[in-house]
Amino acid sequence: MPFLVVKHLLKKFDGIVAVNDLSFEVKKNEIAAIIGPNGAGKTTTFNLISGVLKADGGQIIFKNEPIFGLKPHAIAARGMVRTFQNVNLFDNMTVLDNVKVGSHKKGHTEIFGAAFRTKTFKQEEAAISETSMAVLQLVGLEKRAPEMAGNLPFGQQRLLEIARALAGDPEILLLDEPAAGLNAHETAELATLILKLQQQGITIVIIEHDMELVMEISENIIVIDQGNKIAEGGPLAIQTNKKVIGAYLGEEC
Amino acid sequence: MKSQAIRYTILLAVIIILPFFFKNELSYYLAILSIAGIYAIAVIGLNLLMGYAGQISLGHAAFFAAGAYTSAILTTQFSISPLLSLVPAIMVSGVLAFLIGIPTLKLKEHYLAMATLGIGLIIHAILRANPFDITGGPGGIPNIPPLNFLGLVTDSDITQYYFIWALTFIIFILSNNLVNSRFGRALLAIHKSEVVTNVLGVNTYRCKLKIFVLSAVYAGFAGYLYAHSSPLFYVNPDDVCHFVFSIKLVTMVVVGGMHTMWGALLGAVSLAVLPELLRVLGSFSPSLNTADLEMALYGIILILVMIFTQ
Numbered sequence A: 001m002p003f004l005v006v007k008h009l010l011k012k013f014d015g016i017v018a019v020n021d022l023s024f025e026v027k028k029n030e031i032a033a034i035i036g037p038n039g040a041g042k043t044t045t046f047n048l049i050s051g052v053l054k055a056d057g058g059q060i061i062f063k064n065e066p067i068f069g070l071k072p073h074a075i076a077a078r079g080m081v082r083t084f085q086n087v088n089l090f091d092n093m094t095v096l097d098n099v100k101v102g103s104h105k106k107g108h109t110e111i112f113g114a115a116f117r118t119k120t121f122k123q124e125e126a127a128i129s130e131t132s133m134a135v136l137q138l139v140g141l142e143k144r145a146p147e148m149a150g151n152l153p154f155g156q157q158r159l160l161e162i163a164r165a166l167a168g169d170p171e172i173l174l175l176d177e178p179a180a181g182l183n184a185h186e187t188a189e190l191a192t193l194i195l196k197l198q199q200q201g202i203t204i205v206i207i208e209h210d211m212e213l214v215m216e217i218s219e220n221i222i223v224i225d226q227g228n229k230i231a232e233g234g235p236l237a238i239q240t241n242k243k244v245i246g247a248y249l250g251e252e253c
Numbered sequence B: 001m002k003s004q005a006i007r008y009t010i011l012l013a014v015i016i017i018l019p020f021f022f023k024n025e026l027s028y029y030l031a032i033l034s035i036a037g038i039y040a041i042a043v044i045g046l047n048l049l050m051g052y053a054g055q056i057s058l059g060h061a062a063f064f065a066a067g068a069y070t071s072a073i074l075t076t077q078f079s080i081s082p083l084l085s086l087v088p089a090i091m092v093s094g095v096l097a098f099l100i101g102i103p104t105l106k107l108k109e110h111y112l113a114m115a116t117l118g119i120g121l122i123i124h125a126i127l128r129a130n131p132f133d134i135t136g137g138p139g140g141i142p143n144i145p146p147l148n149f150l151g152l153v154t155d156s157d158i159t160q161y162y163f164i165w166a167l168t169f170i171i172f173i174l175s176n177n178l179v180n181s182r183f184g185r186a187l188l189a190i191h192k193s194e195v196v197t198n199v200l201g202v203n204t205y206r207c208k209l210k211i212f213v214l215s216a217v218y219a220g221f222a223g224y225l226y227a228h229s230s231p232l233f234y235v236n237p238d239d240v241c242h243f244v245f246s247i248k249l250v251t252m253v254v255v256g257g258m259h260t261m262w263g264a265l266l267g268a269v270s271l272a273v274l275p276e277l278l279r280v281l282g283s284f285s286p287s288l289n290t291a292d293l294e295m296a297l298y299g300i301i302l303i304l305v306m307i308f309t310q
């Protein structure tokens, strides 16, 4: 049974149809990719699924429950977290604190506990620090924990954004162009990380322009062009699909 | 952590020994320093809202006034002890903020600024208009009783000074604790990007509402202390609810740098003594209107800070 189901999703921005009758399914623990030329509607699709934007129509079903119309934090609480195409760190905070914000939904202490440093508060903070460091270790940023997030080189900022999303223990992770701006070495490390996350049981949907990366890690690829799904299938089928080649060639002209 | 304890100790020492520096006109300086402590409480609260969560209130005087007037009315007209009027006073401030926050915090940041600006003007007008004949109109409410906490009466200048600054000190530490927590981190995150914070699983609306109400409660508590403080024991609409007072509180937060509680404390104290410095200046030149000069200075400070922190 599919983990995430998107049915007849529709989004219009005054006049233009950014996402048009888009349907696809993601299986539990698979790595799915969404590809397509610039402006195809990929990021908009993520915005709709994660609740950042409200769709004009359609259905989104996650773990057999409709999540259409829910607020982003409610969707996150159900186990879905995303990253952003433009790195969107809290650069006014340390690397470690960025990750800690990602684990916010797992915590319970409120204003009172924090102000009076209750025992439960201290225990929870200690646990948060520990799990956050573990997440940083997973992406290889543990040595950078006390630095300001804005001071990291770009490649590490991308990793931190993934770490921050992971801190919330997501069951499904939506990555919007995680390899953009990375060099070949960093991209290879990213591929390893994504495969590792899959092994840990996380389902992954990735938007990516780096075709080598997409073909290497994805099991199912959804191709969108001008808001419409034009193809779907495994890496081999997509590479030889005429419509897909046409859409990408069309972009180049 | 250790350096934090040292800093707290230094702060406490400064609070304790400060009165000994004023040999002449001690009660005059103690009154000013007490007011500075009261402002500091309101500014610490406003700093939580503005400096940490990045939400702007341009009418914080309304919450100060709500606390001050609620207690003034209850103690003078209903003969309730100030000990018992504390809870209603801060509750009125908190509920007022809650009612303003529910609709406006759903919208973009500047809606809160606009709504608080409006509520500040409205409350000021209501206090002056005296609709139920309980606010005393433009003349305000005189003869408010001093605080009396379990035998500790704040009628002398020195007990009042230590009482207020003890409270300021405690609130300062609690607030510092608060920002270094799960909740405080969420506030800073909201400041940077509400959408991203929301997507990560933080109910940003609720966080904003909580901190807005809390900052109003701080202001209400400060107003409550103000109403019962010597030598005036007096509130009027222009002193506690004027738009200029709201701007003054904002300026105090901005001067403090909006990043740390220590800055907020410094900002509050330095601007609380500013009018006194200006008064000294004014005594040399009788034609100088120091109130106008004070306003102009706030404006200049705000502009300079905006330019240099870009």
Ligand SMILES: Nc1ncnc2c1ncn2[C@@H]1O[C@H](COP(=O)(O)OP(=O)(O)OP(=O)(O)O)[C@@H](O)[C@H]1O
Pocket: A013, A016, A018, A036, A037, A038, A039, A040, A041, A042, A043, A044, A045, A085
């Ligand atoms: N908030 C918005 N308001 C108006 N138009 C928008 C908005 N967001 C996206 N669009 C438009 O919707 C279309 C799809 O944009 P989207 O960002 O989803 O593309 P994309 O596939 O992610 O492209 P890229 O590969 O360049 O990131 C574009 O024409 C874009 O200009």
Ligand SMILES: [Mg+2]
Pocket: A042, A043, A044, A085
């Ligand atoms: Mg995009």
